[in-house]
Amino acid sequence: MYRIALKMLMGDTGKYVGIIMGLTFASLIMTQQPAIFIGLMARTYSFISDVGQPDIWVMDDKVQFIDDIKPLQDTELYSVRGIAGVDWAVPLYKGLLKARLADGTFQTCNLVGLDDTTLIGGPPYMLNGQLKDLRRSDSIIVDVDGATTKLAKPALHGGASTPLQLDDVLELNDHRAIVVGIARTTRTFQSQPVIYTTYSRAKSFAPRERKSLSFVLVKARPGQNLHELTQRIHAGTGLAAYTSEEFQTLTYQYFIKNTGIPINFGMSVLLGFIVGAAIAGQTFYNFTLENIRQFGVLKAMGTSNLTLLRMILLQALMVGTIGYGMGVGLTALFGYSMRNSVLAFKFPWQLLVFSGAGVSLICMFAALISIIKVLRLEPAIVFKG
Amino acid sequence: MPEVAVSCQQLLKVFDAGDQQVIALDHVDLEILQGELLMLVGPSGCGKTTLISVIAGILDQDAGVCELFGQNLAAMRSKDKLRFRAQHIGFVFQAFNLLPALTLTENVSVPLIINGVKRSIAERKAQEILAAVGLGKRMGNLPAQLSGGQQQRVAIARALVHSPKLIVCDEPTSALDHETGQTVMHLLKDVAMQQDRALVIVTHDARIFGFADRIAEMDDGRVINVRAATPNV
Ligand SMILES: Nc1ncnc2c1ncn2[C@@H]1O[C@H](COP(=O)(O)OP(=O)(O)O)[C@@H](O)[C@H]1O
Ligand SMILES: [Mg+2]
Numbered sequence: 181m182y183r184i185a186l187k188m189l190m191g192d193t194g195k196y197v198g199i200i201m202g203l204t205f206a207s208l209i210m211t212q213q214p215a216i217f218i219g220l221m222a223r224t225y226s227f228i229s230d231v232g233q234p235d236i237w238v239m240d241d242k243v244q245f246i247d248d249i250k251p252l253q254d255t256e257l258y259s260v261r262g263i264a265g266v267d268w269a270v271p272l273y274k275g276l277l278k279a280r281l282a283d284g285t286f287q288t289c290n291l292v293g294l295d296d297t298t299l300i301g302g303p304p305y306m307l308n309g310q311l312k313d314l315r316r317s318d319s320i321i322v323d324v325d326g327a328t329t330k331l332a333k334p335a336l337h338g339g340a341s342t343p344l345q346l347d348d349v350l351e352l353n354d355h356r357a358i359v360v361g362i363a364r365t366t367r368t369f370q371s372q373p374v375i376y377t378t379y380s381r382a383k384s385f386a387p388r389e390r391k392s393l394s395f396v397l398v399k400a401r402p403g404q405n406l407h408e409l410t411q412r413i414h415a416g417t418g419l420a421a422y423t424s425e426e427f428q429t430l431t432y433q434y435f436i437k438n439t440g441i442p443i444n445f446g447m448s449v450l451l452g453f454i455v456g457a458a459i460a461g462q463t464f465y466n467f468t469l470e471n472i473r474q475f476g477v478l479k480a481m482g483t484s485n486l487t488l489l490r491m492i493l494l495q496a497l498m499v500g501t502i503g504y505g506m507g508v509g510l511t512a513l514f515g516y517s518m519r520n521s522v523l524a525f526k527f528p529w530q531l532l533v534f535s536g537a538g539v540s541l542i543c544m545f546a547a548l549i550s551i552i553k554v555l556r557l558e559p560a561i562v563f564k565g
Numbered sequence: 566m567p568e569v570a571v572s573c574q575q576l577l578k579v580f581d582a583g584d585q586q587v588i589a590l591d592h593v594d595l596e597i598l599q600g601e602l603l604m605l606v607g608p609s610g611c612g613k614t615t616l617i618s619v620i621a622g623i624l625d626q627d628a629g630v631c632e633l634f635g636q637n638l639a640a641m642r643s644k645d646k647l648r649f650r651a652q653h654i655g656f657v658f659q660a661f662n663l664l665p666a667l668t669l670t671e672n673v674s675v676p677l678i679i680n681g682v683k684r685s686i687a688e689r690k691a692q693e694i695l696a697a698v699g700l701g702k703r704m705g706n707l708p709a710q711l712s713g714g715q716q717q718r719v720a721i722a723r724a725l726v727h728s729p730k731l732i733v734c735d736e737p738t739s740a741l742d743h744e745t746g747q748t749v750m751h752l753l754k755d756v757a758m759q760q761d762r763a764l765v766i767v768t769h770d771a772r773i774f775g776f777a778d779r780i781a782e783m784d785d786g787r788v789i790n791v792r793a794a795t796p797n798v
Contacts, residue, residue, distance in 0.1 A: 181678060181679070183684070184664070184667065184671070184675065184678070187664075187666045187667055187671070188664065188666050190666065191664075191665055191666020191667075192666070473662060474662075474664050474665075477656075477658075477662045477664070478675070478679070479623075480621070480623045480650070480656055481650065481651060481656065481675065481676055481679055482647045482648065482649075482650040482651025482652070482654075482676075482679050482680075483647075483651075483679050484644070484647055558623075558624070559623040559624075560618045560623045560624040562623070562656065562658060562662060563614045563617070563618055563658065563659075563735045564614075
């Protein structure tokens with residue numbers, strides 16, 4: 181009987197394709213939209229994950245996310261170094277700064293100041309020049325996206341602008357800065373260019389303020405329990421201390437709670453679910469209605485309701501599996517073709533489970549309305565004209 | 566004396582049609598014998614289809630008793646009723662009602678598959694029957710590739726394949742031209758008819774009356790006359 185069910189399903193090519201397209205659409209939207217969402221959320225903390233070496237980030241206890249800078253006194257660095265279990269601790273400056281371009285316009289940049297001696301917290305990958313060149317006077321390293329777009333040298337008489345190169349000069353808050361390196365960084369949520377320099381030079385570039393220490397980066401002694409160490413740092417200094425992962429979580433949760441982004445994506449996903457359910461449910465139900473006489477004939481000839489129910493479930497399972505596979509496949513293809521673009525996209529396995537559950541729900545709904553119809557069917561209809 | 570295949574006593578069936586009631590079967594008494602081809606005739610709307618639906622166990626009467634080979638279907642549990650239908654009854658419809666996505670062989674093997682017969686065995690049996698109705702060369706075709714008369718022959722093969730004790734046919738020739746109708750009736754009379762089997766054929770096609778053993782005439786929900794048929798000329 182299951183063979184018959186599948187043959188019935190595929191015998192009506194138009195409807196069969198229609199149902200599968202509805203499910204493909206639903207599964208595509210329910211996979212692709214969350215993938216972009218997760219990609220975007222990952223960008224909110226990509227600065228943290230780019231700074232690979234330290235185990236723990238120490239900051240003012242009112243800080244809510246990575247770009248929420250509440251500066252500390254420079255002396256806090258020494259308090260942190262004094263905590264038992266701390267192997268090393270270095271300062272990190274992070275702030276915004278205006279760069280003046282050759283045509284007189286200004287561009288806001290992210291300025292990152294690294295510990296003068298160790299240069300810990302630098303960009304993950306250098307394209308041109310070397311990190312240690314930051315020890316030269318007035319030196320800065322610029323991220324490649326900034327160098328080729330927002331910080332590119334404007335053409336004086338129209339035409340294309342030229343990317344920043346080594347030895348080019350930038351004016352940062354009335355200070356002269358020389359480009360000694362071009363780096364690749366993971367794209368962040370904000371699209372400003374990122375400029376790396378040393379901690380002390382960052383302080384001189386930045387507008388004068390009483391406090392300038394944004395974060396203290398900590399490496400734990402080998403064998404330390406990181407969670408206990410964060411508690412010890414907090415108890416000893418009154419500052420907030422998070423492991424890298426905790427700080428990443430804090431950051432994206434801030435964005436989830438305080439921006440409309442999750443709602444927007446949630447709406448898209450819901451819409452994809454509803455439209456997919458409507459198309460697939462409707463077509464599947466139509467398919468059952470059109471074949472109702474065939475179900476009636478099977479019923480008259482002695483097929484039990486249980487068998488008919490199983491046949492319809494099998495039909496739903498069939499279209500569901502194909503639609504889901506195609507939707508997920510299209511999403512993967514989409515992600516692959518966008519891999520070099522600015523689009524955020526992340527496809528963890530949990531997403532497969534999520535959209536799989538969504539498609540299953542749609543199929544169950546589609547099968548259910550058909551099953552109700554077929555179970556209520558009077559076999560006597562077979563003699564009606 | 567041949568045994569009784571179907572025995573209906575005081576069958577009553579009332580339909581709700583909007584706010585009025587239609588008495589489709591008005592205390593019908595009827596006996597059909599084994600080895601007999603009985604035709605049910607009468608004007609449209611007189612209750613013929615309703616009567617064979619009750620006889621075939623796909624519609625429950627409101628009162629009265631209908632026994633098939635000594636068994637009262639209305640008193641059976643629905644599971645047993647299903648099994649009884651699957652094993653002992655064959656159906657032929659005016660509109661053929663073949664499954665369009667299945668080949669002829671697959672269509673004809675459906676009753677056996679419902680009875681739990683293995684597919685390979687069911688299909689071999691189906692092919693034998695298809696050959697017997699003259700469609701041995703078309704077994705891999707889909708129903709849509711056949712003429713109406715050929716499709717009805719497939720339907721007859723399907724009604725026969727599981728060797729049922731009762732075959733019910735509702736207007737089997739109405740959708741066919743005269744000549745094709747005659748072929749189909751010959752098939753029913755010669756291949757389907759057997760000593761231990763009964764055939765009930767609903768029709769208002771007077772040209773096939775000659776194939777019947779007896780003719781039961783209905784009007785307004787009642788069987789008003791049962792007579793022996795005059796043999797075909
Ligand atoms: N499911 C139904 N609901 C309401 N009325 C019905 C139903 N089936 C049949 N009838 C009515 O019962 C009467 C007998 O119908 P039917 O047995 O189909 O007649 P026939 O087959 O002789 O043309 C008709 O008046 C018809 O309208
Ligand atoms: Mg009728």
